[in-house]
Amino acid sequence: MTAESMRLSSSSCSNTSSSFINGSRRPLSLQPNRLFCINNSYSSVSELFGNVRISSKPSKVSVNQVQRRRLSVVSMAAAEESSRAIPLKDYRNIGIMAHIDAGKTTTTERILYYTGRNYKIGEVHEGTATMDWMEQEQERGITITSAATTTFWNSHRINIIDTPGHVDFTLEVERALRVLDGAICLFDSVAGVEPQSETVWRQADKYGVPRLCFVNKMDRLGANFFRTRDMIVTNLGAKPLVLQIPIGAEDSFQGLVDLVKMKAVLWSGEELGAKFVYEDIPGDLQDLAEDYRTQMIETIVELDDKVMEDYLEGVEPDEQTIKKLIRKGTIGANFVPVLCGSAFKNKGVQPLLDAVVDYLPSPLDVPPMTGTDPENPEIILEREPSDDAPFAGLAFKIMSDSFVGSLTFVRVYAGKLTAGSYVLNANKGKRERIGRLLEMHANSREDVKVALAGDIVALAGLKDTITGETLSDPENPIVLERMDFPDPVIKVAIEPKTKADIDKMAIGLIKLAQEDPSFHFSRDEEVNQTVIEGMGELHLEIIVDRLKREYKVEANVGAPQVNYRESISKISEVKYVHKKQSGGQGQFADITVRFEPMEAGCGYEFKSEIKGGSVPREYIPGVMKGLEECMGSGVLAGFPVVDVRAVLVDGSYHDVDSSVLAFQLAARGAFREGVRKAGPRMLEPIMKVEVVTPEEHLGDVIGDLNSRRGQINSFGDKPGGLKVVDALVPLAEMFQYVSTLRGMTKGRASYAMQLAKFDVVPQHIQNQLSTKDQPVAA
Numbered sequence: 097m098t099a100e101s102m103r104l105s106s107s108s109c110s111n112t113s114s115s116f117i118n119g120s121r122r123p124l125s126l127q128p129n130r131l132f133c134i135n136n137s138y139s140s141v142s143e144l145f146g147n148v149r150i151s152s153k154p155s156k157v158s159v160n161q162v163q164r165r166r167l168s169v170v171s172m173a174a175a176e177e178s179s180r181a182i183p184l185k186d187y188r189n190i191g192i193m194a195h196i197d198a199g200k201t202t203t204t205e206r207i208l209y210y211t212g213r214n215y216k217i218g219e220v221h222e223g224t225a226t227m228d229w230m231e232q233e234q235e236r237g238i239t240i241t242s243a244a245t246t247t248f249w250n251s252h253r254i255n256i257i258d259t260p261g262h263v264d265f266t267l268e269v270e271r272a273l274r275v276l277d278g279a280i281c282l283f284d285s286v287a288g289v290e291p292q293s294e295t296v297w298r299q300a301d302k303y304g305v306p307r308l309c310f311v312n313k314m315d316r317l318g319a320n321f322f323r324t325r326d327m328i329v330t331n332l333g334a335k336p337l338v339l340q341i342p343i344g345a346e347d348s349f350q351g352l353v354d355l356v357k358m359k360a361v362l363w364s365g366e367e368l369g370a371k372f373v374y375e376d377i378p379g380d381l382q383d384l385a386e387d388y389r390t391q392m393i394e395t396i397v398e399l400d401d402k403v404m405e406d407y408l409e410g411v412e413p414d415e416q417t418i419k420k421l422i423r424k425g426t427i428g429a430n431f432v433p434v435l436c437g438s439a440f441k442n443k444g445v446q447p448l449l450d451a452v453v454d455y456l457p458s459p460l461d462v463p464p465m466t467g468t469d470p471e472n473p474e475i476i477l478e479r480e481p482s483d484d485a486p487f488a489g490l491a492f493k494i495m496s497d498s499f500v501g502s503l504t505f506v507r508v509y510a511g512k513l514t515a516g517s518y519v520l521n522a523n524k525g526k527r528e529r530i531g532r533l534l535e536m537h538a539n540s541r542e543d544v545k546v547a548l549a550g551d552i553v554a555l556a557g558l559k560d561t562i563t564g565e566t567l568s569d570p571e572n573p574i575v576l577e578r579m580d581f582p583d584p585v586i587k588v589a590i591e592p593k594t595k596a597d598i599d600k601m602a603i604g605l606i607k608l609a610q611e612d613p614s615f616h617f618s619r620d621e622e623v624n625q626t627v628i629e630g631m632g633e634l635h636l637e638i639i640v641d642r643l644k645r646e647y648k649v650e651a652n653v654g655a656p657q658v659n660y661r662e663s664i665s666k667i668s669e670v671k672y673v674h675k676k677q678s679g680g681q682g683q684f685a686d687i688t689v690r691f692e693p694m695e696a697g698c699g700y701e702f703k704s705e706i707k708g709g710s711v712p713r714e715y716i717p718g719v720m721k722g723l724e725e726c727m728g729s730g731v732l733a734g735f736p737v738v739d740v741r742a743v744l745v746d747g748s749y750h751d752v753d754s755s756v757l758a759f760q761l762a763a764r765g766a767f768r769e770g771v772r773k774a775g776p777r778m779l780e781p782i783m784k785v786e787v788v789t790p791e792e793h794l795g796d797v798i799g800d801l802n803s804r805r806g807q808i809n810s811f812g813d814k815p816g817g818l819k820v821v822d823a824l825v826p827l828a829e830m831f832q833y834v835s836t837l838r839g840m841t842k843g844r845a846s847y848a849m850q851l852a853k854f855d856v857v858p859q860h861i862q863n864q865l866s867t868k869d870q871p872v873a874a
């Protein structure tokens with residue numbers, strides 16, 4: 097299936113949701129905010145559906161020394177049994193990432209075949225891909241959840257995570273990148289660098305992940321390796337190091353020139369397992385190959401003075417030296433090697449695997465993992481990637497499994513982990529027993545006795561650990577840096593079709609939220625409404641589908657709505673006195689708080705400037721609590737308040753009547769008054785939208801985007817006479833865009849969108865939102 101048709105067909109999933117949402121079933125609308133917490137740390141139905149308020153922050157429990165010692169004896173004894181078959185220097189923990197449909201799953205399937213992991217290839221379009229094991233993935237031909245697998249190539253162990261390309265599942269990419277040492281970035285050679293490729297590239301930059309580029313689909317009509325190479329420079333600002341150039345393109349794509357060996361690699365067929373041979377470079381490519389080889393050599397010799405000297409004296413580095421320097425520059429992010437091929441036509445995959453082994457880092461090549469002491473976060477700790485170091489691992493994914501219950505995926509950074517041992521959840525200070533250790537192959541599994549530094553394993557039987565938490569040697573606790581979870585941007589009201597399903601739905605939602613930190617839900621007892629929140633229409637649609645299939649709950653779903661935010665535009669300072677004297681002990685708290693706007697994305701910050709004890713230390717937590725409570729629900733329409741700093745400037749207290757509670761109540765009053773005075777305003781998610789359309793529909797597409805409050809940023813050309821429009825459009829205007837676009841262009845256009853920023857809601861819309869008895873529950 098082509099990228100274009102896939103883009104539409106994957107969006108057509110959203111269309112299913114439109115009939116679901118707008119069909120004959122009773123429409124649900126969101127009720128005003130009566131605050132119920134949303135998070136992924138629910139553990140029981142009664143917690144959710146009882147009138148209990150649950151904190152979104154995991155409680156911090158101090159680690160008991162005695163407990164630590166007891167735990168470590170068990171884990172050390174168990175660790176003795178282990179041994180290492182493959183040296184750590186020969187490990188490659190890699191991810192495959194790209195825009196939707198670039199061919200990640202197809203490439204992974206080929207890798208599994210050529211490394212001997214799979215005897216038979218699963219095809220995405222036939223719904224048989226090994227890595228797309230979820231029913232929804234097979235039906236829709238898209239990856240939804242990242243899958244992990246282990247395979248071997250040239251005596252190296254390669255742990256691979258295949259990630260989704262659709263922007264709604266960006267969290268999956270984020271968590272994969274957090275635990276990987278290297279990545280393959282795939283591009284569709286026709287489309288080049290696409291919007292989501294840019295997003296994953298930036299995510300990889302954020303985590304400092306060295307990467308290779310693979311220009312895939314060289315067999316497609318319009319394939320152009322060199323244009324894609326140029327887009328890597330212009331769109332990603334990266335420095336490509338071309339290591340291969342294609343021999344032919346489209347129908348006549350036959351293989352590639354390996355610029356390291358200066359040989360042509362030609363495949364004799366395009367069937368699975370097609371053989372390839374090294375031959376002399378075809379005459380018509382000789383000059384081009386020499387040009388690119390010179391560029392390659394001139395780039396890499398800069399990394400070594402001696403090699404540079406020799407080169408200037410006319411001595412070219414040998415193959416071993418060239419590979420060593422490419423490896424050095426790749427790991428040091430001096431450049432990104434660029435390769436090419438066609439995964440679908442079985443060309444280029446083996447050289448890609450060679451490049452993974454030759455150029456991507458082992459766990460020994462990346463900086464040692466750092467973290468903090470759980471009892472003193474100021475103390476920075478480091479863990480060497482060694483089996484002999486104290487154990488440290490990061491839980492990066494939770495998956496429900498019908499056979500073993502919940503599976504927790506862990507990347508082991510240091511030390512050993514054995515089945516039956518105990519470790520410490522360093523974030524919570526709780527011990528966890530390691531029931532079974534499983535090596536995962538998509539959704540199938542193999543029991544293993546021990547996991548060593550560098551391994552990615554799934555653990556069965558953990559009780560308290562959630563995504564992002566650290567498991568560590570109890571004797572040497574460490575909290576590794578947590579992952580960032582994106583905040584949901586849309587929400588819908590949901591209710592089970594039958595009352596009897598209410599508990600089942602709660603169980604399902606709890607489990608799904610535990611698996612996916614970018615999915616939130618809340619329950620408002622007063623209006624008897626449950627709201628689910630996620631990263632986009634497709635994300636929520638998959639959640640509703642999973643509720644139905646995995647938890648047997650049929651649900652009615654309301655129309656999607658935007659998750660707005662509230663913020664302030666100027667500084668305000670208020671004095672607020674909370675005073676109550678109605679028999680018994682009185683209440684007194686006096687505070688002055690300054691509210692300051694912060695830059696976008698800064699969240700909320702509290703600062704105390706109290707000097708001389710005008711507000712005694714023991715009451716400050718009351719102020720903090722009161723303010724934090726209010727941040728969940730702004731003064732305009734009850735949306736969460738962001739990008740605000742609250743500074744406690746001054747205050748006074750009463751020897752008898754003051755209490756933490758009195759200061760908490762004063763803080764609430766100060767918040768209401770202070771934020772009202774600070775120019776409150778509403779913010780909305782703005783999406784970067786890219787529409788690819790035949791030229792004859794360009795006018796309609798632009799007119800329609802304008803009518804959606806869109807701001808057109810640029811136009812461009814795409815192969816095949818297509819036009820590409822880049823625009824910024826508020827998410828609120830983009831619901832069901834897929835159907836409009838399809839109608840307008842007779843199904844010939846496609847679009848992709850992703851969150852660009854939050855921006856101020858125009859005043860007239862803000863007025864509607866704040867007066868409507870509609871939103872919110874956040």
Ligand SMILES: Nc1nc2c(ncn2[C@@H]2O[C@H](COP(=O)(O)OP(=O)(O)OP(=O)(O)O)[C@@H](O)[C@H]2O)c(=O)[nH]1
Binds near residue numbers: 097098238240
């Ligand atoms: N012509 C051609 N088609 C390919 C190639 N690689 C993949 N495809 C097709 O492109 C479509 C998308 O491939 P996938 O492997 O699912 O792409 P993906 O990047 O994993 O997709 P998501 O996970 O949904 O983002 C499928 O129909 C593949 O058969 C290739 O090299 N050439």
